Amino acid sequence: MKLKLDSEGRAVLENGMPVFVYDDGKEAAINVADMAQKLSQANFEAADRRKKLGDIEAKILAFEGIDPAAARKALDTVKNLDDKKLIDAGEVERVKAETIKAFEEKYAPVIKERDTLKSELVNEKIGGAFARSKFISEKVAIPADMLRATFGNNFKLEDGNIAAYDASGNRVFSRSNPGSPADFDEAFEIIVSQYPHRDAILKGTGSSGTGSQGGKGGGGSGNKTMPRSQFEALGPAERASTMKDGFTIVD
Secondary structure (H helix, E strand, O other): OEEOEOOOOOEOEEOOEEEEEOOOOOEEEOOHHHHHHHHHHHHHHOHHHHHHHHHHHHHHHOOOOOOHHHHHHHHHHHHOOOHHHOOOHHHHHHHHHHHHHHHHHHHHHHHHHHHHHHHHHHHHHHHHHHHHOHHHHHHEOOOHHHHHHHHHHHEEEEOOEEEEEOOOOOEOEOOOOOOOEOOHHHHHHHHHHOOOOHHHOEOOOOOOOOOOOEOOOOOOOOOEEEEHHHHHOOOHHHHHHHHHOOEEEEO
């Protein structure tokens, strides 16, 4: 990315902001003051979400120190006890079985609850990001839960923060703040711009006027459409397939 200069070597301004040119030729005017204001607003709105996440993370911390691998090793040790060390040879198998059962009963609920809490944390952060996205609400014609079914694997929770990856598995970085990872909205916009069927999910693209043919499997080479009620009646996998097939969802 380079600073755009005029013929006299001076920085080109757009509405008082310096213009930068990306490697792909796209230009962007970066408004540092506006970025700072948006960040302040986002921090204010995130206060309640941080409290919820803090409660979940506090529950997860309660399970620190419990090592499932160590518990399994202990079970294996019990299985391999020297029978001669047991008081009653006739009780060998019963003692082994009861000891193994005690370990399993103790640790199985702990592991299950830990995994449940982790799942809740992912749903709150990543699922919440889809639900609260300004880009999705303003630019995309598909419900947020449907978008997560298709693009959810592009986002991961790393060290408590959302990390975005493109279809090739590369980390998505910000264009407005070079060198820093893109936030959710910017990353999702970049990922959608690379999606082969983006015209089928973005508002203002594709055919949605009178005369367009609805229903999956419609013939012709034009854009295919499907009523929203029919789309929402499909399962997650069928909805994702419909989007990939280039359908436009119409009201």
